[in-house]
Amino acid sequence: MTYIKNQILQNNALEAWAMSIRYCDYILEGKATLEYRKHFVSALHNAVELFLKQLMLNNVDYRVIQLKNGCNSDGFPARDFYNSTNLNDYFSSLDKETMKKFFSIEFNKMIDITKELFREYYEENSGISVKDDLTLLNKLRNNETHFFIDKDTFLTENEFQQLHNFMITFYDILHFYSLLPFWGSGERWEYTKLQFDRQVLNDFIYKEAVRNAKFVKQLKEQLECEIFLNSEEESAYDIADSIACVFNEYQGNKFDDLWVYVEMMLEYKILTYHDEVEEYEIEGQYGMGKECNIYRQYYINV
Numbered sequence: 157m158t159y160i161k162n163q164i165l166q167n168n169a170l171e172a173w174a175m176s177i178r179y180c181d182y183i184l185e186g187k188a189t190l191e192y193r194k195h196f197v198s199a200l201h202n203a204v205e206l207f208l209k210q211l212m213l214n215n216v217d218y219r220v221i222q223l224k225n226g227c228n229s230d231g232f233p234a235r236d237f238y239n240s241t242n243l244n245d246y247f248s249s250l251d252k253e254t255m256k257k258f259f260s261i262e263f264n265k266m267i268d269i270t271k272e273l274f275r276e277y278y279e280e281n282s283g284i285s286v287k288d289d290l291t292l293l294n295k296l297r298n299n300e301t302h303f304f305i306d307k308d309t310f311l312t313e314n315e316f317q318q319l320h321n322f323m324i325t326f327y328d329i330l331h332f333y334s335l336l337p338f339w340g341s342g343e344r345w346e347y348t349k350l351q352f353d354r355q356v357l358n359d360f361i362y363k364e365a366v367r368n369a370k371f372v373k374q375l376k377e378q379l380e381c382e383i384f385l386n387s388e389e390e391s392a393y394d395i396a397d398s399i400a401c402v403f404n405e406y407q408g409n410k411f412d413d414l415w416v417y418v419e420m421m422l423e424y425k426i427l428t429y430h431d432e433v434e435e436y437e438i439e440g441q442y443g444m445g446k447e448c449n450i451y452r453q454y455y456i457n458v
Contacts, residue, residue, distance in 0.1 A: 160244065163335070164248050165206045179195045184365060186365040186368070187413075200319060201293050208270075212261070219269070221243075223257060281328075286322055286326065366426055371413060372458055379455075382453070382454075384398050392419035425457075427455070428454070429453060433449070
């Protein structure tokens, strides 16, 4: 397909796509808390929506936009819109007040026409369809935005795997329709963060992603012979804080990573601990009394 220079949604779409890749990688690295799952779904949904609308603009597909009530007696802006042969140039030239007269196509309606939007790609890649993937993505996005979600069931392992594998196909679609500003790939260049040349996932498991994380294995080595004093708290934050108080490297920005991994390890019982209470007598104002120290040792099962 011919590359169109003035793709008015491209910059926004590329940022959302880069963010979806970033959070996808975070989850693959075992950082699969509800926060990271929500960000992944939100960014991917945003990226797909913008790219699909950009494709419709490039195709001069007038279904991409609908007009609100309020056209002038001479038909403005409907007349100019439907007479335009370049929708990218048309919308980039509009003032803010005129833009308010339009609203864009909804995601669920784009899902219904993907067979038509991707017709050429499907013809060259028989047996492929992303409609079910887009339906799942839209359901997850609607749930996390408008309805109750549970941290243990939102974006299950199978759902994440499905969306990861969808991204592989969608990345190919983006190249096919020249929606990306580059071809090919490189190890270190300005488009590295936009590349998604990946292998299909099979049998992905959150717990195994945590167990295999480089961060977790390094932490295991650090904790093996370390004793922590007065570690009475049990929340992920408090445990991470007690570790950071001993190992200075986890101060600052790295503390957030430590907190996330502790939360994940507690959830899957990868991180356990044993407390020992040491009692001793002290002489006080009113005679002898008892005090105690609590010693804790952490164990990471990887």
